[in-house]
Amino acid sequence: MLLYHRPTSGHSYKVRLLLSFLGIDYDERIVKAAAGKNIVDPAYYDLNPRGQIPTIDDNGHVVWGSTAILAYIAARYDAARTWLPASPEKMAAVMQWMELAQNEVNGLFLSRAIQLFGYPGDLTSAQRAGNRALDILERRLTGCRWLAAGDGPSIGDIACFPYVALASDNGFDLAARPAVCGWIDRIASLKGFAPMPGMESLLSS
Numbered sequence: 171m172l173l174y175h176r177p178t179s180g181h182s183y184k185v186r187l188l189l190s191f192l193g194i195d196y197d198e199r200i201v202k203a204a205a206g207k208n209i210v211d212p213a214y215y216d217l218n219p220r221g222q223i224p225t226i227d228d229n230g231h232v233v234w235g236s237t238a239i240l241a242y243i244a245a246r247y248d249a250a251r252t253w254l255p256a257s258p259e260k261m262a263a264v265m266q267w268m269e270l271a272q273n274e275v276n277g278l279f280l281s282r283a284i285q286l287f288g289y290p291g292d293l294t295s296a297q298r299a300g301n302r303a304l305d306i307l308e309r310r311l312t313g314c315r316w317l318a319a320g321d322g323p324s325i326g327d328i329a330c331f332p333y334v335a336l337a338s339d340n341g342f343d344l345a346a347r348p349a350v351c352g353w354i355d356r357i358a359s360l361k362g363f364a365p366m367p368g369m370e371s372l373l374s375s
């Protein structure tokens with residue numbers, strides 16, 4: 171498998187984290203960025219029409235976007251189907267949290283990207299969405315160990331994890347959300363966990 175990504179990209183890190191949990195080796199192509207935009211060869215748009223990362227090429231089968239890639243890898247390579255259960259009810263429960271990851275949690279991404287990487291955007295509305303994401307997660311995780319089924323981690327947890335775990339870097343108050351902090355620690359203690367840049371402290375906590 172070939173992964174197009176950048177080490178500082180949290181969306182790409184979701185894919186790297188699942189591959190790490192599953193123990194799957196991959197090759198990589200680093201896509202460089204300037205002022206919040208990927209510097210991409212025009213041919214890259216044949217792989218990913220949005221010109222974004224992540225994208226994977228799995229033996230000639232191309233998938234773009236972290237949600238689709240996580241679902242593809244879990245369905246194809248996790249024989250036990252723990253990361254994306256096959257039952258319609260459990261699969262839907264996981265996909266609900268993937269939806270949160272692409273909506274409210276994306277406010278955490280945008281806040282970070284605007285402040286640290288010069289992305290264009292409305293910081294106030296990104297922060298509002300980010301705080302809403304943290305409040306929704308805090309409510310869910312008060313009394314639940316994992317986002318979806320409750321009996322183990324899923325790609326829903328992975329999809330929400332990166333920008334939540336990095337949120338205190340750019341002004342969000344994680345200490346006020348103890349259930350979210352406990353969930354971050356639970357993910358960081360799973361076998362195969364590997365941090366992205368900015369998360370190294372999780373290894374020692």
Ligand SMILES: N[C@@H](CCC(=O)N[C@@H](CS)C(=O)NCC(=O)O)C(=O)O
Binds near residue numbers: 182206208235236272
């Ligand atoms: N919804 C997409 C978002 C991907 C995304 O925004 N990637 C960023 C890097 S973290 C990117 O490629 N930004 C550069 C650009 O949009 O040109 C996903 O989940 O894969």
